[in-house]
Structures are given as structure tokens and as C-alpha cells.
Amino acid sequence: MFQPDQYELIDFGDGEKLERFGPHVVRRQSPSVERYSTDKRRWQCDFQFARQPQPKWSPEQPADDAWSISHGRKRFQLKQSPSGQVGVFPEQADNWDWIDSHRTAIAGMKAINLFAYTGGTTMQLADCGVDVTHVDAAKPVVGWARQNAEASDLAAKNIRWIVDDAVTYLRRESKRKNKYQILVADPPSFGRGPKGAVWKIQRDLPEMFELLRSVTDDLEMLIVSCHTPQVTARDLRQLTVNNFSINQRSGETLGLKLKSAKKKVLDNGECFRWSAH
Ligand SMILES: C[S@@+](CC[C@H](N)C(=O)[O-])C[C@H]1O[C@@H](n2cnc3c(N)ncnc32)[C@H](O)[C@@H]1O
The missing domain is CATH 2.60.40.1180 (Golgi alpha-mannosidase II)
Known part of the structure; x- marks a missing residue:
């Protein structure tokens, strides 16, 4: 938090x-x-x-x-963006703390972070000694993530910055037979790649999972979150179970929640996360 x-x-x-x-x-x-x-x-x-x-x-x-x-070592530069965002989704901090709690197990591994925005999860993984491929369709947002990593003194760590459509990039990585042990995705309901490819969560999520499986040899950690009312954390677990050899009951389904000063709880999305350790 x-x-x-x-x-x-x-x-x-x-x-x-x-x-x-x-x-x-x-x-x-x-x-x-x-x-x-x-x-x-x-x-x-x-x-x-x-x-x-x-x-x-x-x-x-x-x-x-x-x-x-700041959150731990991570520094976020904030500004008014035309969409109404300021550059950080604070509900993801619970996942950053969870990644941090696996620091020893994941050091030296390779991660791919899809729909990676301003780099909160990318920086958290890099801080844990993971090599991260950061993928987002918006060039200015990838530039913003880079600036955050520089401000956090994490830019010299092993981060590859990719401006591309998430599914297109995964298809390419699958053909190249590149492999990752840590998979992270936080897809929006709808989005566009830099060359116009359209992302629709309800249509494209199954293909994204199949491609994630094809770029993984030995799964160590997976975090998939979404903010689309029609897609629940249980759906995310089922898609994971369908594609990876993990136990039906393993992992954690959770709501991405924030608690207000008056102790009111705001639901900001759903998440499934799984770790081998
Ligand atoms: C909900 S935000 C992700 C938040 C991020 N995980 C975090 O916690 O900071 C959605 C991101 O997906 C990106 N995006 C939208 N469509 C995309 C696509 N087709 N391929 C890759 N990235 C896309 C947007 O540019 C935006 O940065």
C-alpha cells in the first residue's frame, strides 16, 4: 500500500x-x-x-x-493528462507489495508486462532483480514510464521498452521462441495499438492467454488484472488454469480495492495472481 x-x-x-x-x-x-x-x-x-x-x-x-x-523505491512523476489520469493507479500497490514479498525467488528471472502504463509493476520487478520487457501501445506513456524509472534510479536495470500492440508483440515473441517466467497484464476493456490494431477484452483475452502460454517455459509468477465488469477474477483464474498446468484451487482471486479515510471501500477491478513459491 x-x-x-x-x-x-x-x-x-x-x-x-x-x-x-x-x-x-x-x-x-x-x-x-x-x-x-x-x-x-x-x-x-x-x-x-x-x-x-x-x-x-x-x-x-x-x-x-x-x-x-513514491512507493518504496519507485517514484512516479504525476501530471494532468487529457484522459483525467495523473499517472498512477494506486490500487496496483497491493500487487507491488506482493511482488516484493517474492523478491528472493524471482531475482534473475525474465518478465513481460503488458498494458504497462507508467511502469509501476515494471519498476517493482526491476527493483527485485528481474529483467523486464515493458509493453504499451502509447509512445508518450512509454516515455513517461522511462522517466519514472530514471527518477527511481532503476533505468540502468534491465528494462526493455516496447511501443506495440500487446497481442501483436506476443505473436512476435512466440515466433521468436522468446520465453518468460513472469507474466503480467492489466488490460483495459478497449484499446488501440500504435498501428490501429483494436483490443477488445471480451474478444481478445483468450488469445492473449494462449500466447502467454506459448512464451512461457517454466511459469514462476502471473498477475492478471482487469477493470471490466463482465470479466471477474474467477474468469481470470479459469483462463489461467486452462492454459497452464496449475492447480484449480491455487493462486489468489482478489478485488483491487482502496479504502477511503472514512473506511469506505472502493472496488477498482479484479485480479488473479499466482506464484510457484
Ligand atoms: C489500465 S492502464 C494499465 C495500468 C497499469 N498496469 C498500471 O498499474 O500502472 C491501460 C494501458 O493499456 C495501454 N493499451 C491500450 N491498448 C493497448 C494495446 N492494444 N496494446 C498495448 N497497450 C495498450 C494504454 O496505453 C494504457 O497505458
Whole structure:
């Protein structure tokens, strides 16, 4: 988890979240919290993001005015992005802590991290001595991840930065017979590769798992998470069991949850994770 001085979910509900990222309190419209209710009369913030009538930050912050927060050794440079994100998904911190708890077992192994965004999991793996192939379709986001790794003093570690469609890259790696022992994927519901290839989770997840199997010889660790209501952690476990020789009951299905200062729990997605040790 993040230390509370680095990140805090203050409150959420009625379509908005109030969060503190280091020194700045951010209020954002978010469809994922429409089903919760809250009292917003005392909400105060430094920056606000509205989706309607059009995506807009206020006040707007100059792009070179990024600020940063840390989780362990990892440093995240944060800024206002047009989608309303600031550069980190704090609900993934539980997975970073879990990876850290396997540090000794995974050192020296090879990992592929798909849909890798600004590099939280990539940096965590690199910090544990893993060689990481970081794959994301968005070139600016891969550049951002690189900057985070540099700011965390992890850039000299063995990280390969790949701008590509996740499935296209996996097909290529499968043909080249490259192998990984650690598999990580955090696919969105919908996305586009840099050359226009379309990712649709409900159509493409089975092929992604088959390709993951083909690039693995000796599976050591797998973490697959998603944020699509139609795909549950149990579905992710079943796809893993179908493709890898692991026990039906092994591994862990979990919700990616964040607890607010008022102890309200926000569900931010589903995850299945498995480790050989
Ligand atoms: C939900 S974010 C992943 C969050 C990340 N795992 C983390 O914890 O920081 C989704 C990412 O998938 C990328 N993406 C979308 N479509 C893609 C595709 N077809 N291939 C590869 N990456 C894609 C986006 O650029 C974005 O960075």
C-alpha cells in the first residue's frame, strides 16, 4: 500500500473521487463511482477534472510542472493528462507489495508486462532483480514510464521498452521462441495499438492467454488484472488454469480495492495472481 503521506483516497461517490496525491488534492469525475453516494459539502481540492460537457482540468497546470509521489523505491512523476489520469493507479500497490514479498525467488528471472502504463509493476520487478520487457501501445506513456524509472534510479536495470500492440508483440515473441517466467497484464476493456490494431477484452483475452502460454517455459509468477465488469477474477483464474498446468484451487482471486479515510471501500477491478513459491 502507499504510505498515507504519498497517496490517500479521501472520499468518493455520486460520480466523483477526491484523492490526495502527495501535496495535491485532486477531485475527478469518474464513472466507476456512480453507484456510491456521499456528502460532498466539505470537499476542497487543488485540481479538478470534469468529463462533461468536455474533458477539462481546472486550474490547468503547465506540463513541466509535474509533481511526484513514491512507493518504496519507485517514484512516479504525476501530471494532468487529457484522459483525467495523473499517472498512477494506486490500487496496483497491493500487487507491488506482493511482488516484493517474492523478491528472493524471482531475482534473475525474465518478465513481460503488458498494458504497462507508467511502469509501476515494471519498476517493482526491476527493483527485485528481474529483467523486464515493458509493453504499451502509447509512445508518450512509454516515455513517461522511462522517466519514472530514471527518477527511481532503476533505468540502468534491465528494462526493455516496447511501443506495440500487446497481442501483436506476443505473436512476435512466440515466433521468436522468446520465453518468460513472469507474466503480467492489466488490460483495459478497449484499446488501440500504435498501428490501429483494436483490443477488445471480451474478444481478445483468450488469445492473449494462449500466447502467454506459448512464451512461457517454466511459469514462476502471473498477475492478471482487469477493470471490466463482465470479466471477474474467477474468469481470470479459469483462463489461467486452462492454459497452464496449475492447480484449480491455487493462486489468489482478489478485488483491487482502496479504502477511503472514512473506511469506505472502493472496488477498482479484479485480479488473479499466482506464484510457484
Ligand atoms: C489500465 S492502464 C494499465 C495500468 C497499469 N498496469 C498500471 O498499474 O500502472 C491501460 C494501458 O493499456 C495501454 N493499451 C491500450 N491498448 C493497448 C494495446 N492494444 N496494446 C498495448 N497497450 C495498450 C494504454 O496505453 C494504457 O497505458
